Amino acid sequence: MKLKPIMKASLLSMALFGASFSANATIENPLVTSYLSTQTVIATQAAEQADTLVVVVPEGAAIQLAGWSTSTVEQVARIAEVAGFEGKMGQQETVNAPAGLGVTRLILVGVGDPAEAARTKVEDAGAALANMINNTKAETVQVNAELISNPVYNGRILAQLAHGVDLRNYRFDRYQSSPAARPAQTYHYHVTSRSHAEREFEAMQALAQGVFLARELTNLPGSAGYPAAFAEYARQALEPLGVNVTILTPEQVLEMGMGALYGVSQGSQHKAHLLIAHWEGSSEQPIALVGKGNTHDTGGYNLKTNAASIHRMPTDKAGGAAVVGAVAAIAGQRLEQNVVGVVPLSQNSISGEALLPGDVVTTGSGLTIEVANTDAEGRLILADGLWYVREHYNPRAIADIATLTGAKMTAVGTDFSAVFANNELVYETLAEAAETVNERVWRLPLDPRFERSISSRIADMKNTGSPGASAGAMLLQRFVGDTPWIHIDMAGNAQVDGPSGIHPAGATGYGVRMLTEWVKVYPKTAE
CATH class of the missing domain: 3.40.220.10 (Leucine Aminopeptidase, subunit E, domain 1)
Structure with missing residues (x-):
């Protein structure tokens, strides 16, 4: 199947979005406007x-x-x-x-x-x-x-x-x-010594630009950072760095059978997209980074009822922003690594067409998921993102990152992200990278006993279970096959209310520095 990506035509002219655009909805390069x-x-x-x-x-x-x-x-x-x-x-x-x-x-x-x-x-x-x-x-x-x-x-x-x-x-x-x-x-x-210093400064400045890009994308409100806009921001930032960017439209997402990704956005005027950003710094088998890009989350029909929580939901795209920022940093540093970033993009809204609790969606892999809770949408879009990158790029390792579960914050708070891995080398190198940049991680169990918590009477699985963070990871594991993989649940790490250390108030860009460092330290030929 030949896919036709969105090119440089103005998004304002795309009939797909109709009246949802306004005259002041111009997409500007975030690195220019906030550097x-x-x-x-x-x-x-x-x-x-x-x-x-x-x-x-x-x-x-x-x-x-x-x-x-x-x-x-x-x-x-x-x-x-x-x-x-x-x-x-x-x-x-x-x-x-x-x-x-x-x-x-x-x-x-x-x-x-x-x-x-x-x-x-x-x-x-x-x-x-x-x-x-x-x-x-x-x-x-x-x-x-x-x-x-x-x-x-x-x-x-x-x-x-x-x-x-x-x-x-x-x-x-x-x-x-x-x-x-x-x-x-x-x-x-x-x-x-200028020669010694310039290499160090150039690497750090490229990394900072990746963090800025992630912060910018995360900070954007839902009405400005919706799926098509997020994808276009990323394209404008990444293509000048030599990154090959492809954006799959809602029609293409649906045509490829990614019903979980499409379903989360079906109730919104802003339908699902899939962003693929490929940095071919080498001819090696690629490393894949997959980030949750839910651009705003009402919770769907399982509506979020806490005002403070729903107000923070523009940050639900922070995982996707981290992947875009990491690819920007990797390309800016000209790393000799083959890296593909995939961001499934959705907006979880309520309308007469939105998913209902109890609905069943079919993923790109053919597996079906009962939507037991429409507010557990992140694992739905990640399931299709993980399947897509495994199917089309055959990566040697995958890391996904997402603001996935409140249970993660109950378990480890916000000083750590929670990680789940099916491979020791992936975990050890990711933990090393996380420690280096002080984006620390804490491993939680990925145990077969949690399989029963996501079993469904009517589908192959359901999208909720207990304990919540492990149940989410168990579902995602079904879409990576035997590929070495790690899941990073960064719920609560995406923003700070006031300035702290290297972070001003707002989005932190969490994950950019960790993923960039991980790509550096992960062996080119994994054992």
């Missing part, structure tokens, strides 16, 4: 002019930069001693700059032992630095790490620090009539 206003400069020479000097200090190092006078060194040493500043990781001290430095403020940032500094701790230090700088009138910030003489550690620490600054400074303000001014400083990073 940071702060600027990054990498150089082996100090900036000619700066109002703020940041000195990156290893633990126990004497704070003395080239060109500092004896009196300056002594004054800074006294200030550090009184403040108890020793260069330990996370320590930060702001002081009035001594006369003769040519700056108005001096900030000391501790990074501990550069050879052992955890990446996420340095990123957190960068986020804290950004927060501090944003509360000043600083315009040009000189960041000097010459106290770290090793060029590899020097470039790496500065790139990680800059990454933390960037992630904290993201803003989603497209709907504010008079948005607050965005951070607009120029950060001038003084490196000891």
Whole structure:
């Protein structure tokens, strides 16, 4: 069957959506409309002019930069001693700059032992630095790490620090009539070796762009981030990076027999789509990333009755956003990996055509699912997404990610995501990647005894069971066959109510950094 993807024609002209569009529904590139206003400069020479000097200090190092006078060194040493500043990781001290430095403020940032500094701790230090700088009138910030003489550690620490600054400074303000001014400083990073530093900075900046894209897509309200719009946003962001993007229309989804994916959206004016984003960085058998893209969830006829819960439902597409963001980061880093991202896109609404509790849908695999609860829609669309990628790409491993169950939050809260795996190598490498980027995971059981909880009297299975998180995983496992696979339930990790660490308030972009790192560490030829 030859599939005809949506091309670059304006979505406004597509009769499929009719009056659901308005004149102001133009799809804009999210990386352009929400990228940071702060600027990054990498150089082996100090900036000619700066109002703020940041000195990156290893633990126990004497704070003395080239060109500092004896009196300056002594004054800074006294200030550090009184403040108890020793260069330990996370320590930060702001002081009035001594006369003769040519700056108005001096900030000391501790990074501990550069050879052992955890990446996420340095990123957190960068986020804290950004927060501090944003509360000043600083315009040009000189960041000097010459106290770290090793060029590899020097470039790496500065790139990680800059990454933390960037992630904290993201803003989603497209709907504010008079948005607050965005951070607009120029950060001038003084490196000891440009060649070492540039590779580190480029990788981190590509990763940050992937996180920004995921945050943008997650933050979009349901009326703006519906399936066709989400897919078009992703296409605009990914194609310039060299990613091959295909978007299956609702008619194609239905024609291919993906009745579970189609069914979730059948009650909405915004019907189901399937987004496929393929980065062919190598000729190896691909790794597959599958993300839940339910662009808004009313719960269907099993209506969500909690106002706070339904208000958060634009984040129900965060798993799909994470996959798009990860593919963007992977392509931006030009990783030599073959990666295919698949995002089943739906909008779970109520109308006279919506799924009813007790209805039966037929998936692309031919298996049938009784819809015992219309609010358990994520596993329905993921079932078809998993089947599609296995059927059409024969991946060597699959990771799916989704805001799937409230039961997950009951089990492990929001500091971890819950994972279920049918393969030890997949689990171990994913857990390693998660630990590296501090998007931590906790394994829950995927045990045959839970099979009976999703048994149905009238279909091959039903879409609910107990315990909820494990039941959801058991259903999804039926659609991956013997492919090594891991399911990531990120319910509760998609957003924060207030700024915290590397996250401003709103969508976190959770999963982008973990999936990108996993693609890096997963063996090219799995055992």
